[in-house]
Amino acid sequence: MIEVTANPWMVLGGIAALVSLIFFVGKWVGGMNEFKSATAAHLKEIREDIKKLLDRLPPAAVSGGSPLRLTELGQSISDELGAVAWADRVAPAVLPEVEGKAPYELQEFCVNYTAGCDFDAEQDAKINSCAYENGIDREQVLQVLAIVLRDKLLASTDS
Numbered sequence: 001m002i003e004v005t006a007n008p009w010m011v012l013g014g015i016a017a018l019v020s021l022i023f024f025v026g027k028w029v030g031g032m033n034e035f036k037s038a039t040a041a042h043l044k045e046i047r048e049d050i051k052k053l054l055d056r057l058p059p060a061a062v063s064g065g066s067p068l069r070l071t072e073l074g075q076s077i078s079d080e081l082g083a084v085a086w087a088d089r090v091a092p093a094v095l096p097e098v099e100g101k102a103p104y105e106l107q108e109f110c111v112n113y114t115a116g117c118d119f120d121a122e123q124d125a126k127i128n129s130c131a132y133e134n135g136i137d138r139e140q141v142l143q144v145l146a147i148v149l150r151d152k153l154l155a156s157t158d159s
Helices: 008-056 072-081 083-098 103-116 121-134 138-158
Strands: none
Touching: 072 083, 072 121, 072 138, 083 103, 083 138, 103 138, 121 138
């Protein structure tokens, strides 16, 4: 039989190494927990900041789907401006310019047309008032007019 004798210094060294290992693993785990909680706090702050930013965005008058459509706000603006009556007056004058255009080209034409349109003083004041009262910019109000005109022209070119 083989006899093993333990050197007391080796035993003491082994115990010291084991205690050191446990200490450093504990310290590492504690550091990771602190990092995770700090990261969670930062992520919560970021989420709150994003919510604040989104709350500050102006409402949309036109939805971003395809094709573009009026939102509830856009429909309200359309009603307030009398956009359908306006499109009924404008459509016959521009119809020859859009004959044969694809729907997207027709939409582009309407956006460009309303952006460069010379509105009378009363209509211009209504557009500015709608933008101000609804917390949006003038371009969004003009997009409402463009969508209503596009829909009118699409209906006219389909028949």
